[in-house]
Amino acid sequence: MNLKELSQKLGLSQTTVSRALNGYPEVSAATRKRVQEAAKASNYRPSTRAKGLATGKALTIGHVIPVSSKHEIVNPVFGDFIAGASETYARNGYEMLLSIVDDAQEEQIYRGMKSRQSVDGVIVHGPKMNDLRIGLLSDLGLPFAVHGRASGCDIPYTWLDMNNRQAFERATRYLLELGHRRIGLINGLEEMDFAYRRRNGYIAAHRSYGIATDPQLMRSDEMTEAFGYESSRDMLRQANPPTAIIVSSLICALGARRAVEEHGLTMGKDVSIVSHDDVFSYLQNGNATPIFTATRSSVRDAGRQLAEMLLNVIRNPTAPPRTVLLDAELVIGGSTGPAPRKD
Amino acid sequence: MNLKELSQKLGLSQTTVSRALNGYPEVSAATRKRVQEAAKASNYRPSTRAKGLATGKALTIGHVIPVSSKHEIVNPVFGDFIAGASETYARNGYEMLLSIVDDAQEEQIYRGMKSRQSVDGVIVHGPKMNDLRIGLLSDLGLPFAVHGRASGCDIPYTWLDMNNRQAFERATRYLLELGHRRIGLINGLEEMDFAYRRRNGYIAAHRSYGIATDPQLMRSDEMTEAFGYESSRDMLRQANPPTAIIVSSLICALGARRAVEEHGLTMGKDVSIVSHDDVFSYLQNGNATPIFTATRSSVRDAGRQLAEMLLNVIRNPTAPPRTVLLDAELVIGGSTGPAPRKD
């Protein structure tokens, strides 16, 4: 069923039917009602393609998920982020186009999206420091919004980020207050902007306590369970092992716990662990009482909000970019305790 | 840059330029080369919408991810499955449209996709027993392929599934051979087809050993870490606790391990655990030696393959549906051992 057929069936012109369905005022109430009912009855929905051609809007948002060819890892935050964004799109009549793409091809993908006009805007995931995509999208004139920020990009753009630095400074300080003096950091990949900020927070807290950080206690890589396990194990094997570890993701933290227990140590007593918790739906940090003490910020909420912000950029392209900095809360769970006394 | 501009610049008709770029024979080699170079130079790419309108193809595949309103959980298998499918689409010039959708609205979404012609076909995720979607899509005439199967749907359709029943029968038998006689089952939601088949395998193995299964040892719910933990904890608290547990997902298995250790027991000695491993990229089951003994089948491979199958359905709609049944391998890790002797 298309517009033509529907209008013929109703004995009206395509113009009138179109206007009736799209809420234009030049249609009598009676006609509008008749049209709407007929549309529903014959299950009519306008072709997205034709509508897009006519209006120049795609009513579609692109999400480009980078998968490093080296690691081949799909960051688990995307699932929940996208679920959040999707809610916003559904409410606003937008659809979501997903490209999972090798780092190297990313530029081509964005250029393609622009020239084929397949999307009205894109969400940039996983910004790196000095991320090239921001300049590119800005040059292309393709509306975008960034989940995170890119240190070193000085052009203004729309972003939503969590206060990574402050969260990790607070978490580190919390451990320092508990008396810990050797604190490990298991972080995401060096080049990721969030990892850079988190490390800065970790270092700042140490500095304010007049304590030097030890490169031996700082690791960064793709945040898998295995990475959490191996780096914790290696740290614990050192001559002067840490009494606490800060971990950038719950998944890593599961690995860290495994290492701690394998060493015959007790988490929260012999070794304290603080994690960041993105609040994945399938990986709650305990129910009533959190398992891990954690800095917490829901990535799903972030998705909802950032999608909303992008739609605003699209609706109002000349407005100055808006930015949102979310605060992570620090929830205290069972994985931390006072630093053990040296006997 | 659009076709009209490009053809004017070249002094050719739109027809010729279009044919040159799409590989039709009615164009001289010299002209074709000239057109291709000009297209590349001016970064021309045809508008997907216009092309779609003209050809009737969307060059887009829809993925509808159901999120139960009750649980609000994004199944972590989707991330890797989609990454796999995406590789296939990229190779074939297709794009991926994602809808994350409340169970209740699913029918509307499929009808919408059909009538708006926004996709050429869809992948059905997470089939339930007697899944209504299969009949619906079949009626709508929207090409589809199912990741899994739906017991009770007798119309033929294209699917790719893992041999759930056999995998769990083998895993259970492995534990029985090790002398375990009380084996717990922590399974996915009852209504999911895969859960039904896995339970059947579990039961069949018991039966072939002449052992009755105990309802007290069988749980099923959304497969979160917390669910794995809580059900294991409850089982271990029973008067006659299991000496082994089979778990439907690594994420659940992490929870199960937590419960085992919290009970002061050792995994692989006091309690054996076998899991299913979907080979998530961020959650490897150990490196050299697997942590968990597990039935293993890569969901990413499944995505690659099923996408290929769907494209075939689209290209050749009248061909009889093809089906693929993957065998899961059983990898032996450190989480299983002989049943402890009763003293």
Add this chain to the structure above:
DNA sequence: TAAGGCAGCCAAAGCGCTTTGGCTATGATT
């Protein structure tokens, strides 16, 4: 009573492509 305003409808153009049905040379065939 004539002029003007407006509510309510319509025909047709246009969005950027593909594709049908030509047309015109050129070279081969008889």
Add this chain to the structure above:
DNA sequence: AATCATAGCCAAAGCGCTTTGGCTGCCTTA
């Protein structure tokens, strides 16, 4: 020399919508 393929190009229609620019008839207003 006349006929016929054929290679190589083009104009125009059509895909399903929106939107511009009317047109008609009724109701106000002076």
